[in-house]
Amino acid sequence: MYDRFCQVGDDVWGPKYIANLESLQVNTQYVKTTENSSSGIAQINVADNGMNQIIIVAGANQRLNLKDIEDAESIISSADVLVLQLETPVETAIRALQLAKGVSILNGAPAIETFNEELLRLPSIFCVNESEASIFSGLPVNNPNEAETAAKELIAKGCQSVLITLGEDGAIFLTSDPNVPVFKADAPQVKSADTTGAGDAFIGALAFCLANLKEFSIQQAIKAACIVAADSVTRLGTQISFPGEEILIRIV
Numbered sequence: 001m002y003d004r005f006c007q008v009g010d011d012v013w014g015p016k017y018i019a020n021l022e023s024l025q026v027n028t029q030y031v032k033t034t035e036n037s038s039s040g041i042a043q044i045n046v047a048d049n050g051m052n053q054i055i056i057v058a059g060a061n062q063r064l065n066l067k068d069i070e071d072a073e074s075i076i077s078s079a080d081v082l083v084l085q086l087e088t089p090v091e092t093a094i095r096a097l098q099l100a101k102g103v104s105i106l107n108g109a110p111a112i113e114t115f116n117e118e119l120l121r122l123p124s125i126f127c128v129n130e131s132e133a134s135i136f137s138g139l140p141v142n143n144p145n146e147a148e149t150a151a152k153e154l155i156a157k158g159c160q161s162v163l164i165t166l167g168e169d170g171a172i173f174l175t176s177d178p179n180v181p182v183f184k185a186d187a188p189q190v191k192s193a194d195t196t197g198a199g200d201a202f203i204g205a206l207a208f209c210l211a212n213l214k215e216f217s218i219q220q221a222i223k224a225a226c227i228v229a230a231d232s233v234t235r236l237g238t239q240i241s242f243p244g245e246e247i248l249i250r251i252v
Contacts, residue, residue, distance in 0.1 A: 007031075008033055009060040010034065014033050030072040034060040041057050042057075043057075054196070061088050073099055079101075081207045082097070083105045083207050084096055085109050086119075090115065094119065106125070109199070120157050120158045121158040124160055124161065127164075130147060133150045148174070161176065163222065168230075170184065170185045171225070172185075185222045189230075195233050196237070196238050198233050201231075205228035208245070209224050228242075
């Protein structure tokens with residue numbers, strides 16, 4: 001079972017979001033509808049080369065509060081994998097991470113320049129792309145070597161482990177254990193139609209593998225996530241471009 005806790009608005013989009021989640025067998029018991037608020041939306045512009053620019057209107061996402069997190073404590077504390085990002089108030093992410101007992105993945109998006117260091121210390125895996133890694137580390141990240149340097153800086157700042165996605169260059173993973181070398185995963189080379197949502201596809205696949213494929217190491221899960229993300233960019237759209245579980249079955 002997959003659970004979701006969030007807020008949607010009482011506009012035309014709220015019920016559609018909930019219906020979409022339920023069609024994907026997601027438990028929406030802890031999805032709350034906020035009165036007099038719009039649902040979070042994203043306006044996405046895609047260039048001819050498949051790259052994108054996204055304008056986000058947070059809407060009800062910013063209305064998530066600590067009571068909502070406490071209400072969802074049972075599903076948070078019992079989850080094999082908890083996935084969070086920063087489109088909701090930071091204090092809600094921190095509280096959810098404090099309640100988590102399984103693997104926790106914090107996607108540091110959108111990146112913020114001033115933040116509580118618990119955002120780095122609490123999650124099992126701190127996952128960011130190049131630009132986000134640059135903001136959180138304070139270092140330039142324009143290539144895999146710079147990404148590795150930024151990952152080391154984030155470990156020094158308190159991260160348990162750092163996962164930096166690098167688009168067509170794959171991903172790098174580093175833990176706080178000095179005896180474990182940096183892991184580099186390659187991405188399949190594909191013809192990109194639309195890169196929107198590739199990071200979401202990556203994190204979703206990573207979480208699925210860690211929750212459902214117990215025989216997978218974190219390195220194998222990252223490799224699988226790179227394959228899923230690469231597959232998603234070959235089609236237009238975000239959720240509609242994501243492959244289903246069948247691609248992970250083929251990988252296994």
